[in-house]
Amino acid sequence: MTIQLTTDSGADVPKHLQEAWDIKVVSLFVRFGEEQYKSEDITTKDFLERVSTGKVFPQSAAPSPQDYYDTFKAIDPAKPIIHISLSSGVSASYNHAVMAKTQLLEEEPNRDIYLIDTKSASSGMILMLDDAIQMIEQNMSAEDIALHLERRVPxxxxxxxxxxxxxxxxxxxxxxxxxxxxxxxxxxxxxxxxxxxxxxxxxxxxxxxxxxxxxxxxxxxxxxxxxxxxxxxxxxxxxxxxxxxxxxxxxxxxxxxxxxxxxxxxxxxxxxxxxxxxxxxxxxxxxxxx
Missing domain, CATH: 3.30.1180.10 (Hypothetical Protein Tm841; Chain: A;domain 3)
Known part of the structure; x- marks a missing residue:
């Protein structure tokens, strides 16, 4: 695709859609005390079983600004990036993505990076990604797609x-x-x-x-x-x-x-x-x- 879609694992995008839509996913983390896992490294079944039987209730953590920076940096500079983020109302993910964008633009000012705070999670983020895919297939520009998505959030x-x-x-x-x-x-x-x-x-x-x-x-x-x-x-x-x-x-x-x-x-x-x-x-x- 001419535009690279990225998101975080709060979107719960299944593997087949990640591949079909060519989406790069930045992983959030879950912690059981001192043990930390990338959310993609533990199944929901195993996670829920551990929650029900364990004494320590897990905490979730956003990706670091460096995690976002590394993801954005690795993408072809000629490709605009549209990032669909977990709500800033429940996670630091969006703010960390903003920090990564700022850092990368200082180094490569010609990059096109658009960050969408969905004010949502899970199914809502999948819906926003689907909306973006439909517009990419219509050959809309990244700027127009990002503007459209911002208007869709409310x-x-x-x-x-x-x-x-x-x-x-x-x-x-x-x-x-x-x-x-x-x-x-x-x-x-x-x-x-x-x-x-x-x-x-x-x-x-x-x-x-x-x-x-x-x-x-x-x-x-x-x-x-x-x-x-x-x-x-x-x-x-x-x-x-x-x-x-x-x-x-x-x-x-x-x-x-x-x-x-x-x-x-x-x-x-x-x-x-x-x-x-x-x-x-x-x-x-x-x-x-x-």
């Missing part, structure tokens, strides 16, 4: 349905007192990536069946005509569950394309096993919706 919706809130509690993102109340009342949390790119509670629903129905209903509240839109769903080591939900989504909403992937360890550390993460472009921005 319309990007990323919604999480959690099977369990245990990881939120253990990771300190939800207090134990609130967690205990939610479990007692059988409350399921529907989270979303906010306008600022932070992961916030969107709704609290009593019972799993009601939560799943609400998860489906939300799509229709954001989109009138899905025929020209793409839908992406990632799952926390729960492919059968994801397949079932996607079947229901397809029956109800005629999306142009549907992608499915498994969340990597970084996203799974917070969302937990069985989580579903869906993304699509809304008809309205966050501000217009409210």
């Amino acid at each position: 319309y990007l919706r990323t919604v999480f349905l959690l099977e369990t809130i245990d990881n939120l509690i253990r990771g300190g993102r939800l207090s134990r007192a609130k967690g205990a109340i939610a479990k007692t009342l059988n409350v399921k949390l529907i989270l979303h990536a906010s306008e600022e790119g932070k992961i916030d509670v969107l709704e609290k629903v009593r019972g799993a069946k009601k939560a799943h129905r609400r998860f489906h209903d939300l799509i229709g509240e954001y989109i009138k005509d899905p025929a020209e839109k793409v839908f992406v769903m990632t799952h926390g080591y729960a492919k059968e569950k994801c397949d079932d939900v996607l079947d229901k989504v397809r029956e109800r909403y005629a999306f142009k394309d549907v992608y499915q992937a498994e969340t990597g360890p970084v996203i799974a550390a917070h969302a937990g096993k069985g989580a579903l993460v869906m993304s699509f472009f809304s008809d309205l921005t966050h501000q217009e919706k409210h």
Whole structure:
């Protein structure tokens, strides 16, 4: 391709799409105490098993500015770079990419590097990458593609349905007192990536069946005509569950394309096993919706 797409492993792009789209992925890290792994070096299955049986709750870490610098530097200088980043609201990844870009441009000022803060994660980043691919295939310039993607960010919706809130509690993102109340009342949390790119509670629903129905209903509240839109769903080591939900989504909403992937360890550390993460472009921005 005439343009090089890069991203970080918070995107959860499956290997076949990495190859088909020629994407270079900069790895985030997960730590169990003093042990650190690149997110690509541990499977989600093994990671979740270790979380459930271990006493040490893992921490995630962004790639260093040097990691981004090395990735950008190795790309043919004649190729513009468009980098699709994990939300600056949940990770230092974007800021570290900015630092790497600044350093490289000091050395090679003729480089074209565009950084997109998606204000999202996982399925939302896959959706943005798909959007970029469509425009590359239309021979649009890197500058025009980057401008288009920036304009798309306010319309990007990323919604999480959690099977369990245990990881939120253990990771300190939800207090134990609130967690205990939610479990007692059988409350399921529907989270979303906010306008600022932070992961916030969107709704609290009593019972799993009601939560799943609400998860489906939300799509229709954001989109009138899905025929020209793409839908992406990632799952926390729960492919059968994801397949079932996607079947229901397809029956109800005629999306142009549907992608499915498994969340990597970084996203799974917070969302937990069985989580579903869906993304699509809304008809309205966050501000217009409210």
